[in-house]
Amino acid sequence: MKxxxxxxxFLGGGLSAALAAYRLKQLQPERKLLVLERGWTLGGNHIWSFHNTDIAPEQLQWMEPFLVRSWPKQTIRFPRFRRQIRTGYHxxxxxRLHDVASRLLGESVRTGTDVVSADANEVVLADGERITTDCVIDCRGALRDPVLEIGYQKFVxxxxxxxxxxxxxxxxxxxATVPQHDGYRFVYLLPFSERHLLIEDTYYSDHSRLDTEDIGSRILEYRSEQGWGDANELRRESGVLPVALGGDIDAFWRNRRAESPCACAGLRAALFHPTTGYSLPDAVALADILARFTPLETAAVQQLIEKRSRHLWESRSFFRIVNRMLFVAxxxxxxxxxxxxxxxxSNGLIDRFYSDRLTPYDKVRILVGRPPIPMWRAAKAIPESSLRRRPPIHGAPQDKLTS
Ligand SMILES: Cc1cc2nc3c(=O)[nH]c(=O)nc-3n(C[C@H](O)[C@H](O)[C@H](O)COP(=O)(O)OP(=O)(O)OC[C@H]3O[C@@H](n4cnc5c(N)ncnc54)[C@H](O)[C@@H]3O)c2cc1C
Structure with missing residues (x-):
C-alpha cells in the first residue's frame, strides 16, 4: 500500500472534475493534483452543449480546445412557427474532454479507480490504497435528495x-412539431457534419423512468419521416436531468455536511440551470473560481462551494416559478x-434566460401576456407552497438521476 x-x-472524473482540475493546472501548474475516475476515461459517454452567451468570453477562450463543433445560430420548430435564434452554440x-484534460494533467489522472470512502484529508480506494491530501472535492455526480423537489428532463x-x-x-x-407524449416532447438535432447527426428524443416529464426501447422506436419513426431511415447508428446516450421545482436548500446542505466533510462540486452540489438541467456553464464558472482560490483546503473549499450553491439557488428562484408553471400548473x-x-x-431574452441574466422586465414579459393555460391555475402554482398541494413526484424507487 502506497x-x-x-x-x-477530485473524486470522480466527470465534467465538473475534469474542467476544475484542468483550469487549476493551467493557472497553478505547481499544484499536485489527482483525479480519480472509476471508468476507463474521463467524462463517460456524453455530448455537452452550451449557448455562446452562457459563459464569459474569457471562459470561452480557455474552453476552446474542448469544443468539437461550434455553430453561429440555432433553429426552433413549434406547430405555430419556426425561427432562428442568432446565438452561437458549442x-x-x-x-475530447478526456484527450484535452489528460494531455495537460498527465499522471494526475487515474482512471479505472473506484473510490470507496473519503474524509477531509484521506481517500480510500477499492484496492485498499489510502491517499492523503489537503483538499478533497467530491464530483461523483448527482445525488437524489428529496428535500429538493424536481421534475425531469429525460432523453435518449x-x-x-x-x-x-x-x-x-x-x-x-x-x-416540438412531433406528437406529444409523456409531458412535453421535442426532438433535438446536432449536425456534426453533412452526414453525421445526433438525434435526441426529449421529454419534460413527471417521472424519471426511461423506456429506451419505446423512445428508440419513436426516434426511428422520426428518422424515417425525415428520410434518414437507413442511417447507420454510431452511438447511443441517455440522461435524466433535474428540473428544480422547489425545496429547502438549507436542508440539502445540512444533509451533505452530515454525510461527509468533503467539499463537493458539479451536480452533487446542486450546481445546474434550474430549467434546462445543464451544468456545464456552472462547472466552467466554478473551475475559474477554484483555480484562483486560497487556501485549497477541504473545509475552506466546502464553505466556498456551499455558499455559492445557496446563493445561486436563491437568486434563481424565478426559474423555479417557470418550472412550476410547466410541471404544476x-x-x-x-x-x-x-x-x-x-x-x-425576443432573441436577447431567450439568451438571458439560458445564461441566468434575466432583467426584471424579462421576468414580467415571461409571466405576463395571453396565458397559454388558465390564469387561476398559473396563479396557484407561483408560490413554492403549491408543491404541497400536489401528489409528490419524487421519492419513487425509479426516480434516479443518471449521467
Ligand atoms: C447524456 C447527458 C447529456 C447532457 N448534456 C448536457 C449538455 O448538453 N449541456 C450541459 O450543460 N449539461 C448536460 N448534461 C447535464 C450535466 O452537465 C451532466 O450530467 C454533467 O456530466 C454533470 O457533471 P458532474 O461532474 O456533476 O457529474 P458527471 O459528469 O456525471 O461525473 C461523475 C463522475 O464520477 C464518477 N464516479 C462515480 N462514482 C465514483 C466512484 N465511486 N469512484 C470514482 N469515480 C466515480 C463517474 O464515473 C463519473 O465519471 C447532460 C447529462 C447527460 C446525462
Whole structure:
C-alpha cells in the first residue's frame, strides 16, 4: 500500500472534475493534483452543449480546445412557427474532454479507480490504497435528495451517419412539431457534419423512468419521416436531468455536511440551470473560481462551494416559478403551449434566460401576456407552497438521476 501527499484530490472524473482540475493546472501548474475516475476515461459517454452567451468570453477562450463543433445560430420548430435564434452554440464530447484534460494533467489522472470512502484529508480506494491530501472535492455526480423537489428532463440520443446529406445545417434545439407524449416532447438535432447527426428524443416529464426501447422506436419513426431511415447508428446516450421545482436548500446542505466533510462540486452540489438541467456553464464558472482560490483546503473549499450553491439557488428562484408553471400548473399535454409562447419572445431574452441574466422586465414579459393555460391555475402554482398541494413526484424507487 502506497501513501501519497496531494494538494487536491477530485473524486470522480466527470465534467465538473475534469474542467476544475484542468483550469487549476493551467493557472497553478505547481499544484499536485489527482483525479480519480472509476471508468476507463474521463467524462463517460456524453455530448455537452452550451449557448455562446452562457459563459464569459474569457471562459470561452480557455474552453476552446474542448469544443468539437461550434455553430453561429440555432433553429426552433413549434406547430405555430419556426425561427432562428442568432446565438452561437458549442458542443464538447467526452472523448475530447478526456484527450484535452489528460494531455495537460498527465499522471494526475487515474482512471479505472473506484473510490470507496473519503474524509477531509484521506481517500480510500477499492484496492485498499489510502491517499492523503489537503483538499478533497467530491464530483461523483448527482445525488437524489428529496428535500429538493424536481421534475425531469429525460432523453435518449442516437448518433447516426446518414446515407446522403441530411440537410440540417445548424442545431435544432427544439423540434416540438412531433406528437406529444409523456409531458412535453421535442426532438433535438446536432449536425456534426453533412452526414453525421445526433438525434435526441426529449421529454419534460413527471417521472424519471426511461423506456429506451419505446423512445428508440419513436426516434426511428422520426428518422424515417425525415428520410434518414437507413442511417447507420454510431452511438447511443441517455440522461435524466433535474428540473428544480422547489425545496429547502438549507436542508440539502445540512444533509451533505452530515454525510461527509468533503467539499463537493458539479451536480452533487446542486450546481445546474434550474430549467434546462445543464451544468456545464456552472462547472466552467466554478473551475475559474477554484483555480484562483486560497487556501485549497477541504473545509475552506466546502464553505466556498456551499455558499455559492445557496446563493445561486436563491437568486434563481424565478426559474423555479417557470418550472412550476410547466410541471404544476400545466397538465402534461399542455406543456408545449408554455414553451411555444416562451420561444416567441425576443432573441436577447431567450439568451438571458439560458445564461441566468434575466432583467426584471424579462421576468414580467415571461409571466405576463395571453396565458397559454388558465390564469387561476398559473396563479396557484407561483408560490413554492403549491408543491404541497400536489401528489409528490419524487421519492419513487425509479426516480434516479443518471449521467
Ligand atoms: C447524456 C447527458 C447529456 C447532457 N448534456 C448536457 C449538455 O448538453 N449541456 C450541459 O450543460 N449539461 C448536460 N448534461 C447535464 C450535466 O452537465 C451532466 O450530467 C454533467 O456530466 C454533470 O457533471 P458532474 O461532474 O456533476 O457529474 P458527471 O459528469 O456525471 O461525473 C461523475 C463522475 O464520477 C464518477 N464516479 C462515480 N462514482 C465514483 C466512484 N465511486 N469512484 C470514482 N469515480 C466515480 C463517474 O464515473 C463519473 O465519471 C447532460 C447529462 C447527460 C446525462
Amino acid at each position: 501513501t501519497r501527499q496531494y494538494d487536491v484530490v 458542443s464538447v464530447t467526452s472523448d 440520443g442516437h448518433e447516426v451517419e446518414t446515407s446522403a446529406p441530411h440537410g440540417v445545417t445548424e442545431p435544432v434545439i427544439m423540434d 400545466a397538465r402534461p399535454d399542455e406543456r408545449w403551449r408554455i414553451l411555444q409562447r416562451f420561444y416567441s419572445l
